[in-house]
Amino acid sequence: MKKLLPLLLCSSILATGAAAAGETEEKMKKAPIDTVFTQGAINPYGKFFTGTSYLTMLSENDSVFNAPIGNVTFESKTRTNWHKHSGGQILLVLSGEGRYQERGQAVQIIKKGDVVRIPPEVEHWHGGGIETWMTHISVETNVPNNKSTWLEPVSDEDFMSDPQ
Template sequence: MDKTEPSNLVSSIIFPKGQQVTSEYFIGRTWVETLVSNDSVFNCAVYNVTFEPGARNNWHKHPGGQILLVTGGRGYYQEEGRPVKIIKEGDIVKIQPDVKHWHGAAQDSWLSHIAITTNPQKGEVEWMEPVSDEYFCRLK
């Protein structure tokens, strides 16, 4: 266990935390574990994603949509042109195809969610600009 992780986070994660993401499309430390790989039978990919406090992904779009099942902590979800929403354990977020959005942990909480990539045959995620620190730090 990383010394900066609260022990209750580790004990509350029900799926493997996975590997730390090393990508220009994420700010802060994030871990991803593939739970179900996309194949011709199930036609979706399922991931466990864990964000440290303040970590988030860039704005992005999924051509086939995405579903988030929040399994722990508290964070944010925002669609372009709409107010930010607070998400917490037990929330379900259904993201329509090609909707520009971002998600991540609140400044003072870890966030863990299951990310389901729906209709992956429609194409890969399109990554865009980061969510600026200036904007993110103003969120409550």
């Protein structure tokens, strides 16, 4: 029995871990849109988002290239918090249809093929559509001095507002 106890304990821990992994897999959905790059895992920066997004880093920031480039997929109604980048940002929309808004401006519909150039220090948000998923490439510009400042979540009222 003494030899069986550690084995049973180990099996119990493994089963609990497998159940937790299964829960994560269930939460991760496959985008209903076709895109160039593989959909990433659930975004580890989710605390700055409303809803579920997925991230694949295509180029990590380093001292050689200074070019963090991420492939971000947004489920419908998912969006970033309001935020700004001290060095600006460029979004390249790969698939689907989403929303983008600069503070004080009307919401814009963004879709496959659109390029959104966001100047430094402009407060904005971006995300999926009301009923559509959207994938974009996020290019951080003017690195290494580009810092992101995350602000408050985007209200449902702002998200649902009529587009320009």
